[in-house]
Amino acid sequence: MNILHTADWHLGQLFYEYDRTYEHQQFLDWLVQTLQREEVDVLLISGDVFDLSNPSAATIRQFYTFLNRAIRACPDIQVVITAGNHDSASRLESPKPLLESSNIHIIGVIERDNKGTIDYDKLIIPLVKDGNVRAWCLAVPFLRMGDYPVLADCDNPYAEGVEALYRNLCQTVKSRCQTGQALIAMGHLHAKGAETSDLDKVERLIMGGVECIAASAFPDELAYVALGHIHKAQRLGGKEHIRYAGSPLPMSFSEINYKHQVILFTLEEGQATRPRSIEIPVTVPLLRVPTAHSRVGEVLLALRQLPVAIGKDRSTAPYLQVSVLLDAPEPGLRHKIEQALVDKYVRLARIDTRYPMQKDLATAEQIQQPDPLQTLKPVDIFKQVYESRYANEVPSVLIELFNEVAQHVDEKERGPA
Numbered sequence: 043m044n045i046l047h048t049a050d051w052h053l054g055q056l057f058y059e060y061d062r063t064y065e066h067q068q069f070l071d072w073l074v075q076t077l078q079r080e081e082v083d084v085l086l087i088s089g090d091v092f093d094l095s096n097p098s099a100a101t102i103r104q105f106y107t108f109l110n111r112a113i114r115a116c117p118d119i120q121v122v123i124t125a126g127n128h129d130s131a132s133r134l135e136s137p138k139p140l141l142e143s144s145n146i147h148i149i150g151v152i153e154r155d156n157k158g159t160i161d162y163d164k165l166i167i168p169l170v171k172d173g174n175v176r177a178w179c180l181a182v183p184f185l186r187m188g189d190y191p192v193l194a195d196c197d198n199p200y201a202e203g204v205e206a207l208y209r210n211l212c213q214t215v216k217s218r219c220q221t222g223q224a225l226i227a228m229g230h231l232h233a234k235g236a237e238t239s240d241l242d243k244v245e246r247l248i249m250g251g252v253e254c255i256a257a258s259a260f261p262d263e264l265a266y267v268a269l270g271h272i273h274k275a276q277r278l279g280g281k282e283h284i285r286y287a288g289s290p291l292p293m294s295f296s297e298i299n300y301k302h303q304v305i306l307f308t309l310e311e312g313q314a315t316r317p318r319s320i321e322i323p324v325t326v327p328l329l330r331v332p333t334a335h336s337r338v339g340e341v342l343l344a345l346r347q348l349p350v351a352i353g354k355d356r357s358t359a360p361y362l363q364v365s366v367l368l369d370a371p372e373p374g375l376r377h378k379i380e381q382a383l384v385d386k387y388v389r390l391a392r393i394d395t396r397y398p399m400q401k402d403l404a405t406a407e408q409i410q411q412p413d414p415l416q417t418l419k420p421v422d423i424f425k426q427v428y429e430s431r432y433a434n435e436v437p438s439v440l441i442e443l444f445n446e447v448a449q450h451v452d453e454k455e456r457g458p459a
Contacts, residue, residue, distance in 0.1 A: 043169065043176045044081055047305040049088035049270030050289040052128065054101035057361060058391035062291065064358060068325040069290045070108045076320060078115050080306055083171050085119060088270030088287065089126025089184055089230030096130065113144050122167055125150035125183040126230040126270055149181040152189040162214040177224040177309055180211045184230040205259035212261045224265040224312045231255050235279060236272045236286065257284055265314040266307060275303050283314055290322050295363045295392065298328045329360040329388060335367040335396045342382050351387035362388040366395045370432050397432050420448050
């Protein structure tokens, strides 16, 4: 049984305000071809199908059109989809009754019975080939508070609750598991020790940093664990069978040299072969100019040397990050950059500005001390903050403007004489 693992599609996402429908469609077209070429029996999508909980009609249509094409291309394929933290679990599940007739299974919510007990059976999906169950899939979506078991006297309710959920699922499925049948699991979570990208770091944490799950949380009986949520493909804790597939498209400029992928493995007699990564072609590349932060003059010269867009479709041009080294704020910087790019085959996505290192760290730290703050005048604090950030003295014109504002505020606080 050939199984392909992917996650974190984020359909409908904007990249610095640029629509990515074309890129996503190219990926989905490639994925259908890959399913056919690799004779995939099961497709696992481990969460964050959509970028927003309320995706547009066009984005929803793109997703279900893909499912229709996948089933037509591979009539016997099973598809298992779990909800991520970006998805609306109930909205993702809404067409579930119809899709199950096509061997498409969607798990978004954790259901409970009348007594409040988790219905583990709803999370267990038999994976069938040639009329025989070859494996059991523990399809666990993103777990919010209240979705996992509540344990008494535990140090970390989330981590220990998630571990208990996977343990209980394994115990539940063992009663129906026969010799030669494998157990695989899905999850959408932040695992301890996982390498993160820039966008992963700004993802909202679940419970203030205690939401990390250790590799040991997944029972040893599992032949493979298909994870989502972290956008960088990687194995967890050095274990080949516990994997993040990563996102199919670059999510930030930190991924310029990163190869996006899907993961393919085969189940044989209840065991998983060594997973194999399949690289996803880059449709729209990321470009950083210059490669290192440089002065404005050097930056503008480098931008003017970029290829022109004559006869080319600018809607598929590379995304550009411009790297600038400044000594002081430059309000007209964006205009200068845009003028240099008027006829270039790029799309300006981001201007990344940097400043020289602080000249005097001791002075910068002094600002944070409570006693000096009581004796410093506002203009002194302004000077120190400016110099610590830009490594230069404050221009006299800015000091004059600051003093004017400070005087105006002081007069307003004193009120009429």
